[in-house]
Amino acid sequence: MEAIGAGIAAIGNTPLVRLRKVVPGGAAEVWVKLEGGNPTGSYKDRMAISVLNAALERGDVSPGDTVVEFTGGSTGTALAFVSGVLGLKFTAVFSDAFSKSKQQAMEAFGAEVLVEKSVDGAITHELAERMRLRAHALADQPGHYYADQFGSPDVRTGYQTMGREIAEALDGDIDVVCAGVGTGGALMGSLDGMREMGVAPHVVALEPSQSPLLTTGRSGGHKVEGIAVFPDPPFLDRSQVSEVRMVNQERAFEMCRKLAREEGVFGGGSTGLNVCAAIELAIELGPGKRVVTFNCDSGAKYLGGPIYSPSQHG
Template sequence: MSVIPNLNGQRVSALSAVGNTQLIQLRKIVPPTGAKLFLKLEYQNPTASYKDRMALSVIEGAERKGTLGPGMRVLEYTGGSTGSSLAMVCAVKGYKFIAVSSDAFAKEKLQTIRAFGGDLHLVPSDEGLITPGLFTRMEEETQRLAAEPGTFFVDQFHNTDAFTGYEQLGRELLLQTSRIDVFAAAVGTAGMLMGVSRVLKAQNPRIHIVALEPASSPMLSRSLKGNHRVEGIGVGYVPALLTRENYDEVIEIEEKEARQMARLLARQEGVFAGISTGLNVVAAARLAAKMSAQDTVVTVAADSGLKYLAGDLFYD
């Protein structure tokens, strides 16, 4: 991708647009009493997802280590947002990208991977549901492709280079608000929650970190697997990046509530985001309602509602 000099004479690309997203206060969907609730608009990243942070940090981490270089291809299994982010980073850097995904995930996300030049290997789902078995089959297909020469397997569920990108998110939060009492976010790979937690707890160990999951798949809270349609989270096992000392509580949220909140955010707050964002805000609002007016709860708008228009999210 061609680059042009910016006003400071530095050469920039689309990758320079990753991060530095805005933090807004939600005012209409929160109770009149209780803590202030802030939402980090991660859909302002280039592919409209917080996963851009992870994609850039893991690719540049691999380049520094020498495990990824010219002529190699990048491989990952993904529900879509990670694939879109990796495809974008690879397009800028000149790597071929292969995504193993499934028809269970939003068509918009899969089409975005192709738009950035990525190749898709689709694993059939069970009637469109996100199930533990689906992730197992996707991982098996990925391992087969990873064995081929010249392949860098990102391995987002174990790659600690993801923390680099998400720690920057935590540092941005500290600059954007003078006080954080609670940070709550849904768990997929757990990279974002753990990266932010490492920064926030280093600044103030009393900040309460809350991990969120779908009530129909309460693996973190009750060690139970289940099916759901909240893309990007609730993978059916405890992710390796999730360390118990870096979070304080787990809350289960009903998928129906998450979907309703996504619609309310658009109609009442002007925030156009996806299902996991709805889940994040349901939990954050519930926590804020129990706290004082001096307190602050922060969560994340993980991706844009534009990624869900082909589905039923925005239909009552």
């Protein structure tokens, strides 16, 4: 058997924990899947192995080829890690709007990183479009493969394991799942995994109120990395979503700090946003119910940014 890099075995099977200190009495239970425990510190490892294994199996890509993606860094780090292990090269189209540490992480896993300039560090639809076009132009070259995090059906499939793990851990007793949406892959894919096991929770999609694309169609500059970039997230099936909720990003960042200090749960902005909404929902639902959400990635990726060094960022 050909040797596969050891880190692949460490993807998934992350802990699911119940938050106690940040959830007020009289509320429903709030459970968080600690995806920061994946090898690159993000649930994106699940989609990277799914997308690249499927592409290799189909013969769409061969060892020695270069995988290309435009990325805010989490997907890029996961693709860099899995590409390296599978004998592929990886080029990321990135931007200075995202954490410098994410660029360093991609490079640590052997990626080439191309940086598009942002306007004042804001994540906008215009910036994402520029990044997308650059990645497409690169991927058109021979020996290059576009991973297509916004289109490949293998993205959504990759998160089914996460849903199955959650359903198993809670014996299928789940009332609501809520999560911020980038591609929608994590939310819908995990829902698929739960459904496979006969579990059908309500689904609440989340976005920062600074960029209420899903609720109003209007985009604004915001700083919650990984979510709220596209008006029509490719994997978000609105017919399966009960509600879309906005959360203020400043409340989300405050929640990140509280989670780290009081619960020992260390996450990025999307985790803070997820937990803010999960607590809101838990208060509305009351005792005897369960809300599940995701710690999408580790807070270690955001040290030095506005979440954990707020005084330096106004």
